[in-house]
Amino acid sequence: MSEAQVSDYRKLEESITLGHIQNEDRLSSELLTLNIGPHHPATHGVLRLIVTLEGEIVRDIKPVIGYVHTGIEKTAEQKAYWKVIPVVERMDYLSYYFNAQAFCGAVETLAGIEVPKRAQYLRVIHLELNRIMSHLVWLGTSALDLGAMSMFWYCFRERDAILDLFEMSSGQRMHTRYFQVGGVFEDIPTGFEQRLRKFIATMPERADQYADLLEKNEIVLQRLRGICPLDEQTLLDLGVTGPLLRAAGNPWDLRKVEPYSSYEDFDFKIPVGTVGDNYDRYRVRHAEIYESVKIIEQALDGLPEGPTITEDRKFALPPRHELATSMEALIHHFKLVTEGFRVPEGECYYPIESPRGELGCFIRSDGSSKPARVHMRDPSFSNLQATAPMCRDSYIADLIATLAMLDPVLGGIDR
Amino acid sequence: MPDATGLELIAGELRDLVDGAVVNTTFDRGRAEIEVAPEASRPALGFLKQRGFGFLASLHGLDYYPDEPRLGVIWELLDMSGPDRISLKTRVSVEQPSVATCVDLWAGANNPEREVYDMFGVVFEGHPDLRRILMPEDYEGHPQRRDFPVGGEEIIFTYNEEQMPGWTK
Numbered sequence: 001m002s003e004a005q006v007s008d009y010r011k012l013e014e015s016i017t018l019g020h021i022q023n024e025d026r027l028s029s030e031l032l033t034l035n036i037g038p039h040h041p042a043t044h045g046v047l048r049l050i051v052t053l054e055g056e057i058v059r060d061i062k063p064v065i066g067y068v069h070t071g072i073e074k075t076a077e078q079k080a081y082w083k084v085i086p087v088v089e090r091m092d093y094l095s096y097y098f099n100a101q102a103f104c105g106a107v108e109t110l111a112g113i114e115v116p117k118r119a120q121y122l123r124v125i126h127l128e129l130n131r132i133m134s135h136l137v138w139l140g141t142s143a144l145d146l147g148a149m150s151m152f153w154y155c156f157r158e159r160d161a162i163l164d165l166f167e168m169s170s171g172q173r174m175h176t177r178y179f180q181v182g183g184v185f186e187d188i189p190t191g192f193e194q195r196l197r198k199f200i201a202t203m204p205e206r207a208d209q210y211a212d213l214l215e216k217n218e219i220v221l222q223r224l225r226g227i228c229p230l231d232e233q234t235l236l237d238l239g240v241t242g243p244l245l246r247a248a249g250n251p252w253d254l255r256k257v258e259p260y261s262s263y264e265d266f267d268f269k270i271p272v273g274t275v276g277d278n279y280d281r282y283r284v285r286h287a288e289i290y291e292s293v294k295i296i297e298q299a300l301d302g303l304p305e306g307p308t309i310t311e312d313r314k315f316a317l318p319p320r321h322e323l324a325t326s327m328e329a330l331i332h333h334f335k336l337v338t339e340g341f342r343v344p345e346g347e348c349y350y351p352i353e354s355p356r357g358e359l360g361c362f363i364r365s366d367g368s369s370k371p372a373r374v375h376m377r378d379p380s381f382s383n384l385q386a387t388a389p390m391c392r393d394s395y396i397a398d399l400i401a402t403l404a405m406l407d408p409v410l411g412g413i414d415r
Numbered sequence: 416m417p418d419a420t421g422l423e424l425i426a427g428e429l430r431d432l433v434d435g436a437v438v439n440t441t442f443d444r445g446r447a448e449i450e451v452a453p454e455a456s457r458p459a460l461g462f463l464k465q466r467g468f469g470f471l472a473s474l475h476g477l478d479y480y481p482d483e484p485r486l487g488v489i490w491e492l493l494d495m496s497g498p499d500r501i502s503l504k505t506r507v508s509v510e511q512p513s514v515a516t517c518v519d520l521w522a523g524a525n526n527p528e529r530e531v532y533d534m535f536g537v538v539f540e541g542h543p544d545l546r547r548i549l550m551p552e553d554y555e556g557h558p559q560r561r562d563f564p565v566g567g568e569e570i571i572f573t574y575n576e577e578q579m580p581g582w583t584k
Contacts (some may be wrong), residue, residue: 066549073534074558078565109444239471239523257498346443349491349502351472360473360491372561377473377491385526414549 031059034396038067042145042400045410049387049399056395061388069414076374080340081107082181084374088361089175091376092412094137097123097130098354100179102361102376105260106350107181110365111343113315118306119183120262124299125196126169126178127261128292132203133162134355135285139210142282142404146223151213158206161199168192181341182316183309193300200293200300207289214282221279228390228402229277238389239382242357243284244406248276254353266298278398281405285355315341340369349377356380356407378412417499422447425466425501433458438506448489448502456505457515460490464520468492468501471517474527476535480561484508486535490517507537509560516542534559 031054038048046067052060072091076084088103089096101123108115115123140155163173169188170176178185214220232248245252253270255263271287273280309316317336318329335341343365351360357379364373383406390406391399417425419442426440426449436455441448451459473491484506492501507514516539517524528539529548536557539545547554556563569575 066547066551069549071558074563074565077561112444234522236470237522239521239527252495257495347448347489348444348446349473349489349500358472362473362475362477362489362491364477373477375473375475375477377475381526381530382523385523 038064043403044141044408045413047384047408047410047413049403051396051399053396056397058391058394058396058399061391061399063384063387065384065410065413067414068410072415073374073376077371080369081343081371082336082340084371085179085181086175086177088374088376089177090411091415092354092356092359092378092380092409093174094134094409095130095354095356095359095412096175097126097179098352098359099376100177101127101261102350102352102354102359103363103374104179104181105352106348106361106363107343109350110346110348110363111181111315111341113182113310113312115183115261115310116307117262117304118187119308119310121299121303122184122188122308123179123261124263124266125296126166126184128295128299129162129165129196131292131355132289133159135289136162138285138355138404138407139282142401142407143214143220145400145404146220148214148217148220151210154206154210154213158203165192165196165199168195180309180316182312183307185309187308196296196300200296203293204290207286211286223398223401224279224282224405225277226275227278227398228394228405229275229280230386230390231276234389235276235386238385240357240386242354242379242383243288244276244281244357244383244386246270247273247280247284249274254351254358258351260350260352263295265302266295268295278401278405285407288355342367342369343371351377354379356409356412357383376412376415378415380408380410380412384408384413417447417501418442419447422449422501425449425463428466429459429462432462446502447500448504450504450506453505453507453514456488456490456503457517459503460492460517460520463492463501463503467494467496468499470495471521471524472500474517474524474531476531476537476559478535478559478561479506486512486537486560488514488531488537509536512537513540514538515540518542533557536560 031052034051034053036049036051037043038046048064050062051058072087075087085100085103088099091099136155136159140152143151166176167173169192170178232250235245235248249272251270251272256270268291271284273284313332318332322329323333345365345367347364349360349362351358359379360377362375363371366372390402422440422442426437430437433455436451436459437449438452439450470493472493475489477487479485479487487504487506490503514537516528528542531537532545533547533550534557
């Protein structure tokens with residue numbers, strides 16, 4: 001490609017939109033283009049922002065992404081269905097259980113697999129633990145951006161307790177590959193329930209303490225309250241979902257409206273905000289921690305007995321002990337491990353509620369043992385588009401706070 | 416999801432609105448999909464938005480290689496009052512990969528359309544800022560196409576960056 005084309009691109013990249021500035025005199029004042037990132041702790045990943053400033057006021061933002069694009073969707077097309085799970089888990093690296101649930105759910109819909117009730121409940125327990133974990137990382141790092149260093153340590157203390165639980169059930173702390181097509185990898189071990197109960201007994205109290213630390217802090221309140229609000233209709237036009245949309249007063253939550261994995265069995269509330277400013281965004285996510293604890297408690301109490309993965313041997317590996325005695329089990333095992341299972345032809349879009357909004361997995365199957373197309377509709381990818389409308393005509397310091405409250409995960413954006 | 420009958424009703428209304436718009440309708444495993452001709456995609460989206468499917472949940476591309484027309488674009492639309500979902504699909508050839516943009520209907524279609532352009536080379540006519548989003552700006556080819564090879568790309572270091580094809584300073 002010639003040099004002229006690239007410089008044209010640069011021009012486009014650095015182009016600024018000033019049509020919205022009303023005051024004619026102001027145009028004569030000097031505009032400054034400032035590059036933030038891609039390597040900057042306040043961008044929560046490798047996000048690059050080209051910010052046009054007039055004094056301290058942000059006039060335009062152009063986010064530049066793609067720095068951690070690893071072609072996961074392309075990689076997924078080269079692998080058998082069950083080998084795709086660990087790959088998609090690495091997209092949004094803070095909500096790996098959600099990525100796995102979206103993918104497995106899509107495959108299960110295409111193949112018509114019934115997930116046993118116990119597996120559905122175990123999934124819910126891990127999904128909600130993951131939601132708390134994701135919100136804790138968000139809260140800790142966001143508070144760090146606002147100058148509250150201690151919050152980071154407290155949040156990561158609880159996060160570590162959750163990672164210990166993940167390690168107990170699956171052997172891994174992150175990217176656990178616990179969810180399988182048709183159920184979960186194995187039943188929870190002895191002692192898991194006891195430890196989880198201990199954790200959910202302390203978590204609400206810890207969340208109270210976070211609120212005490214933050215909500216009586218004048219600096220935090222001044223940086224959040226009334227800062228960078230965006231109304232519901234603009235958010236909907238931009239495709240924003242999740243806590244950001246709920247902060248603006250729209251109680252849209254896929255766990256309630258399109259229940260999947262037995263969410264209809266649990267009693268929980270959807271926290272909503274009123275004006276959709278940074279404070280509401282903080283409050284909604286903070287309140288979701290309590291609701292997730294409630295869901296986990298109910299799932300533990302009502303955990304049904306039964307198998308943890310589908311009995312259909314065409315999709316799930318046979319139990320290890322059967323391999324020594326049953327020829328058929330051996331054949332199934334061999335077929336699953338070498339070729340993988342085949343999924344009937346078709347297309348499917350399976351949306352779930354991730355900590356950041358609607359996470360949809362689109363799969364096209366051509367009847368072979370590898371997916372012909374895997375696409376993840378990552379909520380961060382759409383939510384990022386709201387940065388510019390949120391931060392326009394506010395201070396650059398508020399841009400950092402708003403970006404923190406937006407909670408983008410670049411692994412999910414770039415995939 | 417609208418049921419199979421509901422889907423036919425919507426498709427029928429769309430047929431009345433734009434002559435020859437609907438190519439196919441499928442109702443498969445709970446998913447309702449209308450396939451339209453490429454030139455009818457924009458009026459169809461406008462019609463569905465009017466009909467209540469006011470939220471663009473997802474926009475993605477796919478490649479039907481070796482079937483023709485190869486490239487597909489899918490809009491997953493959502494009616495939040497239902498809740499109800501419907502998919503709109505259109506297929507274009509590699510030689511003429513052109514679809515009308517819907518950024519004027521949903522501002523949030525900006526990033527997804529750029530992604531489909533980047534990964535499949537589908538040109539969205541009228542998009543305000545259509546350029547690559549995930550791949551480097553000087554990248555050649557559209558990597559999500561099924562005939563695009565995996566791997567075989569040399570890794571760029573400072574000592575060999577001058578020799579890399581397609582690498583400009």
